[in-house]
Amino acid sequence: MTEPTAIDLPVQGGTLRVLRFGSGSRTAVAAHGISASGMAFRAVARQLPAEWSLYALDLRGRGGSSGTPGPYGIDWHAADLCRAAEELGDGGPVALTGHSMGAYIALRAAARRPELFDRLLLVDGGLPLPAPEGVDPDAILDLTLGPAIARLSRTYESDQAYVDFFRAHPALGPDWSPDIEAYVRYDLTGPQGARRSKAREDAVRQDGRDLLGSADAFAADLGRLAVPTLLLHSPLGLLGQEPAMLPAPLVEHWVGEVPGLHAEFVEGSNHYTILMGSHAKTVAERLVGVSFP
Template sequence: MATESPQPLDIPVDGGELRALRWGTGDAVILAAHGITGSAASWQAVAGHLPAGWSLIAVDLRGRGGSTDLPGPFGFDRHSADLNAAAHHIGAGQYVLTGHSMGAYVALLAAVRSPEPYRRLVLVDGGIPLPVPEGLDPDVVMRATLGPALARLSRTFDSVEEYFDFWRAHPAFKDSWSDDLEFYLRYDLTGEPGALRSRAQPSAVRADGHDLLSSGQKINEALRALKLPTVLLTAPNGMMGDPPPFLPPALVAEAQAQSPSLDAEVVPDTNHYTILFNPPAAQTVMSHLTT
């Protein structure tokens, strides 16, 4: 059964308005950030498991989704400032803060730089430094790791169905198609039939990718400064659906050694994407958000 559609919100930030999506009407609020080429709609399946009394508000980071026209600069500092601005604007008391993939790094930095609005942090397959060999071209690394998710940004599609077919061929989704995934993919599209394209801006993705690959020291410092109770949920499979994982166990253990506030748990039978979209995994994520 598909999750109920969310309500849009517009949040004033530097340079314009940040679009957000809200599921639920409860006073206990989860504030969420998405991955590098994603959007707020990536939280649709997780939102389907909201318990009574809760809401989930996911932002479209600038350069994506309904925030596609917000100007740069991009990067972790700008996104974490936007996330904190959203928390202060909505004013719902203390939030549970979460992020998936790149959004986990943004959420971590937001929590360390302005911890007052938050009471817990849940990082979903992201938020700890990645090992990047010296001398590698960041664009080459991004193409190798993101694969089709990045390739789609330079393409147009004749129809929604053609876009669905493009994603059906992605190895991460070969056994994991759903109405919630289709909602996410429809939300990503803009333009007219014959020239549909992703709303993720290539310039924003490129800037954020470079930041991700060069921010190891910044992320380590944030982990050491982290005071909020935090859980890191990881997938055993990576961006292309198979091992190795996006966050290998050795890296997770290193992060836990640096941050006494950090607990970690593997969500079984998931990859980097399906940790949000598979119903059992989405339920697991929600259980950690509302504990």
């Protein structure tokens, strides 16, 4: 697989960097997690058939779109995702996917503009997760996201020091690969001696607050779904251990509530390796329609 082609997509307030993987005429668009980038889909893109192209957005405040201004939030990202589908599609409905926070963005986009998409693949995200009442959202973010948040306020002496930080992550280190390393190195910016993540902490925190406070809105999105939808979910969470990001009872509840929503348990994966590790082939196969409901 060649490295992605970078495209600048005009959106309200600026431009978004979009990474195009592949050169086929069939189109998929993808949204990444809360502090990630479009490069998170590199492993999935390598598994796609030759007739497909995957357009992975760098969301506002991340990756090559780090300078694109807010407002941030699920509504804005979903509008950007719809814009990408309109501008980069092959003339018909496109496949839509999102991982983690990107799954919630993709859900919102599919619920509001179903005519743009012929399928929706949610990867370990997209189901309402009510936040505890009376708890500071930023405290919840610090507790749940841990290293993902911590790295945003730090600088690193070298690229290798940043790579080593990720290699020590319990959910990534044991499954380290060239795809994960390419994802990590793509995220770097700043001068030598003070390298840092491209992701803006203010964008991550604003989006995190929106996620935590929008359980009812996501439930409404699920209720409006008119696009065939498959959820892939992992047994292990953000730190490569239990609990899962999406507990089994939660998945069972929403599959029972929403016609057209199906779920598949991806055994042996965690919240990150389901997308960037050895399970990327499963994501790719489901995205293009193999075993898609």
